[in-house]
Amino acid sequence: MSALLELRGIRKSFGGIRALAGASFAIERPGIYGLIGPNGAGKTTLFDCVAGRQVPDDGEILIAGRGVEGWRPERLAALGLARSFQECRVFPEWTLRDNLLFALRPRGVGAALLRSFTRRAALPAAAGDEAMRLLKLASLERYADAPASLLSFGQRRLLEITAALIGRPQLLLLDEPASGINPGLIAVLADLLRQVHRDQGGVFLIVEHNMEFIMGLADHIVVMHEGAVLAQGPPDVVRADPVVIDAYLG
Ligand SMILES: Nc1ncnc2c1ncn2[C@@H]1O[C@H](COP(=O)(O)OP(=O)(O)OP(=O)(O)O)[C@@H](O)[C@H]1O
Ligand SMILES: [Mg+2]
Structure with a gap:
């Protein structure tokens, strides 16, 4: 069966700046996924490529097995x-x-x-x-x-x-939803996402710097660093990974 979302070797540069340097990962099952990594790791650029706001220089993006690189946002919306x-x-x-x-x-x-x-x-x-x-x-x-x-x-x-x-949506991308909002509303946000995901399923992929929020919410965490995927796994495993601690969690 095809993955729900798969990225294969996505590259994207802006002039001399390499934002994505061969980012690859696959999401096989519905769930809530966290995408974390230092400032400038390429998280937003990756979202922009998946959502049709940017066209990758190289690589493949597959949604439910269908190659969608270069699709316009409207066409992607029709796909969910x-x-x-x-x-x-x-x-x-x-x-x-x-x-x-x-x-x-x-x-x-x-x-x-x-x-x-x-x-x-x-x-x-x-x-x-x-x-x-x-x-x-x-x-x-x-x-x-x-x-x-x-x-x-x-x-x-x-x-x-x-x-x-x-x-x-069958594929929801949220870029730093908890940023700049107070702890009370962050709790409302977490409950909202959990409840809606329980009701309607799909893949929720969430970029976030608030570790407490994302580690408590996501089933699986993907870590980016310098335009590529550095590590991934369940929150507890990623949190304890020395490579991740070194690059990001410090
Ligand atoms: N439109 C653009 N033009 C030039 N450089 C860009 C552009 N978009 C992103 N970049 C650069 O690409 C790199 C990756 O940026 P990106 O915004 O994807 O990082 P990020 O992981 O989302 O960071 P943050 O956590 O700070 O939001 C950075 O060096 C950024 O300056
Ligand atoms: Mg960003």
Whole structure:
């Protein structure tokens, strides 16, 4: 059977900077996976390649056995991929509900149509229920009809993540979801991801520097260093690996 996600020898340089130097790993089973490594290790570049924001210079990316290098983000979304960005992205003037419903729009709906789209009955009734279910899991339901600009930074992060979750992605990429948010909301975030993964399965691949968060959440950790995979395994094994301690955990 094909791996759910497989990277084979991915290389990517920006001018003289080698961001990815032959990164390879395979995810065979549904689960929550952590991707860790020092600043500049290539984690975001790897996400950008998988999510179609960057085209690798070399190597193969396979999703469920299908080669997807160079696919555009919209086409990858149709295959079940969703992501969040290292910098938080929500529409501040829109309500939380509209932010979530927008994430469910059919591919190709342009910016000018967005507002009218989320207001009209173009979405199945179940979409509204699904939005409320996720807002509740993120402890945001009381703000459903308020503009996102009223939220704290951490709450915006949670909103962005619920927007990535609402399409029930089979492959979810989150880039530093816990960064800059307070411990109380980090606990909400961990519970949200655990609960949604329990309900709908798939592969959640999460880049994170917060070791307590990711080691407690992920079933399996992949460690990157200088553009390649340095080690991988269950959190306890990776945490105790002298090579990983040397390169990153110090
Ligand atoms: N668009 C770009 N142009 C030039 N250099 C880039 C670009 N994107 C990334 N790089 C460089 O590639 C290397 C890998 O960067 P990347 O952002 O993938 O690392 P990272 O592991 O996500 O780091 P961090 O933990 O700090 O987010 C770094 O040296 C970075 O400066
Ligand atoms: Mg990064």
